Amino acid sequence: MDTLQQLSAHLQAGEVEQARAQTQAAINSGIDPKIILDQGLIAGMLVIGQRFKAHEIFLPDVLMAAKAMYAGMDLLKPLFLKEGMPSIGKAVIGTVQGDLHDIGKNLVGIMLKGAGIDVIDLGKDVPPEKFIDTAEKEGARVIGMSALLTTTMPVMKKVIELARQRGIYDRTKFVVGGAPLSLEYAREIGAHAYCFDSVSAVDCVRGFLTAR
């Protein structure tokens, strides 16, 4: 098994220290950092995502693997100082205004980063303007919104309406998630996708960012 395969294996097993050590070994052996990222870390997380979808592993396994991934990424970050960590695109995520639930949103953020997406996490209780202002400023093509209350779901519609008013709706994809939501609701408010868990969110957002 070569260095990057070993790195991917340690990541998949959620072995943080071994993943860190293997990332360092890969750096020391002169492998391009982008290759370490793509073929070691991201490759490992993609396998994790597939195994989770196939019900071979479960959420705790995914999160332990994510921790191992972050350990490796921490070593790679300084090596991308000038241009920043490479990514397939940017996504702005947050829990909408009036809502403080953030576990689901946090899981989505973790998984999106694990898939090589640059995530700007606005946190919780995020007003509509902040989603749009940040997406414009950062050039993010995806906005992901989370809500766990029926009383805060309508804020998602306000964000999308604001995007239309500001003329960015056509170049931005809106992804929504949260227990009270549904595909029907997503369509009703003009969102492009409803994701029921963090792994489906990765597939969805990757698809949007890599589409021509």
Place this chain on the structure above:
Amino acid sequence: MSSVLEIPITSVLPLQRAVLRAQGVPNGSATPRMENLANRAIVLLGELARPLGEMLSCSREEFSGIYAGEGNNEAVTPIDAIYPRAEQLSLFAVTLGEPVSERISRLFDAGDFAMGAMLDAAASEAADQAAQYLESHLVKLLRSSRKLAPSSGVLRFSPGYCGWHISGQKKLFTALEPGEIGICLTDSFLMTPLKSVSGVIIVGHKSIFEFDDTFPFCVECKTHSCRERMNEIME
């Protein structure tokens, strides 16, 4: 006047399998590492949680006004048919306290995602157990004063479920004043600390609790826990 209870932490700590199930891990599928993580989360929860409960008896007429809330309930709900036939109604609220929620956030910030999520799952289970503790407490009180017949059942409902709109929290909070145990309500009707539960405990003849989960809003329910709870009453 409401009564405030300190709930023993040992009464609310969840079982390992309940925490793992809440994380989507089927029974028998957990690895030793996952089991260890769940156990550590339960121990941590035991160190952080300070469960408190509050209860207030109310009449059917009083509850009618509280239940009507802000006028946002579904047109027809099981509670509509149950509470008018209730023998006892008791508003309640429980909380595990803010330190639990704070620690969950800190674990995620520190990159300890698996422990953060496991603690969150354990806390959610514990909050539910705390509500169950209050229900059992009420049953004990009623039995000791011979106000609970063998034909009686007890069931609790919370705003946000079974057609009772979450904005129903507003009138519930006005009546119960759970600020006494540290629970606040935001403008979007969200309780803080997050690991809190509120609602009404209804006592009455078992037959009043029978209903089918065929209401329009039942389609969106992710748990249908009413079935299991109803079966327990009818046994």
